Amino acid sequence: MADLSGILAKYPRSAECLLDILHEIQDAEPGNYLSEGALTAVAEHVRIPLSRVLSTASFYSMFSLKPRGRHIIRVCESPPCLLAGGERLIAYLKEKLGVEVGGTSEDGSFTLETTACLGACSGAPAVMIDEKVHEGVTEERLGRIIDELRGKDAI
Numbered sequence: 546m547a548d549l550s551g552i553l554a555k556y557p558r559s560a561e562c563l564l565d566i567l568h569e570i571q572d573a574e575p576g577n578y579l580s581e582g583a584l585t586a587v588a589e590h591v592r593i594p595l596s597r598v599l600s601t602a603s604f605y606s607m608f609s610l611k612p613r614g615r616h617i618i619r620v621c622e623s624p625p626c627l628l629a630g631g632e633r634l635i636a637y638l639k640e641k642l643g644v645e646v647g648g649t650s651e652d653g654s655f656t657l658e659t660t661a662c663l664g665a666c667s668g669a670p671a672v673m674i675d676e677k678v679h680e681g682v683t684e685e686r687l688g689r690i691i692d693e694l695r696g697k698d699a700i
């Protein structure tokens with residue numbers, strides 16, 4: 546579980562820091578999500594109603610209110626990437642991970658999501674895995690990255 550008090554202590558009690566705080570807490574949480582307890586603690590820290598924290602966390606697609614896998618794979622589903630093979634990549638990942646979009650693999654390693662443009666259109670199709678955007682992605686490359694991450698996690 547994320548060290549909530551340690552993270553909150555780094556930020557002033559201001560709603561201006563809300564997005565940064567939510568990002569840091571979600572990144573520190575093994576389940577890659579924002580729990581109800583975390584949202585409540587953030588609301589108290591920045592002194593705004595919990596409903597506002599909740600609506601912010603629900604508005605942005607990069608935040609999740611339910612536990613996800615250790616790694617998040619986001620396939621760009623904007624037209625340039627879909628036309629350049631994004632649709633094939635989504636089908637491949639569904640098959641490889643045994644999940645639908647929004648689902649988490651049975652071993653808890655990967656959550657498959659789609660996203661709007663990642664700003665890497667010239668390298669379509671683009672896929673973001675955790676914090677890194679990969680361009681010109683193929684099924685073969687995705688398979689290698691997934692196997693590598695599984696290998697690292699097993700160590």
Ligand code: FES
Nearest residue numbers: 621626663665666
């Ligand atoms: S359309 Fe996919 S990165 Fe821009």
